[in-house]
Amino acid sequence: MKTRQQLIAFIENQRLAYIGSVDEAGFPNIKAMYAPRMIKGDSLYFTTNLSALRTRQFAQEPRASVYFCERGRFRYAGLMLLGEMQVCTDDETKQAVWRDGDERYYKGGPTDPDYCVLCFTAQKARYYSNFKTIEFDLTALQDAPS
């Protein structure tokens, strides 16, 4: 995991993301979500319900983590990103992330008031593979040679 390209390739290979939040009582919460719909710069975009518990938590407390893990036959790799989660309800973002078939979940289409986008912007990363851990911030990664 040395370049931005490798980081993005790792994320794009995942089907699930584990999203971390902190609840009102100070407990860490975790929820599995589908892997991000869109990656743009250091931001990952997820779709969810505006009424969901996690959405309400992030509106109050944006500190978040997104974790991915890959368990191969011979190795295990985990990537934890730390950053902030923004709840986006603007039509432009909602439209950009919308995909055909989402009507199954949001009957009103891309402007359904209960459909929203969670935009996670990563600041730091921690990657674990083969008993080794490396930590880096995303700006360092950006400048790495490909």
Add this chain to the structure above:
Amino acid sequence: MKTRQQLIAFIENQRLAYIGSVDEAGFPNIKAMYAPRMIKGDSLYFTTNLSALRTRQFAQEPRASVYFCERGRFRYAGLMLLGEMQVCTDDETKQAVWRDGDERYYKGGPTDPDYCVLCFTAQKARYYSNFKTIEFDLTALQDAPS
């Protein structure tokens, strides 16, 4: 998910657990670990390194979550437990949780000073399956008929 037996059966069926902690900067952290070695009452026991980042976090801030998820062909189910994580370094607990083969990770055997046990005691649970979420506390579950 109506009885303690069902809850334990769900947990015992998992290979991985996702452990949530809160770091010094107030960010939720997530790490995949092997499923608990032992379940006793409302407590789940995990093995780890005393020197690990997460162990140090829990010693400072015990608020924790343990998340399990199961992705079947037709359904997805997730179980989040909220509670506190205790770092156990006493020989009795370390011996009780030790298994043959752990020497691969802890060369000094059950008394290896870098081998320790994380004991998570659940207070509340949140179970999601087929678009429905139920929340319960563990004492309520204890009294449910089997």
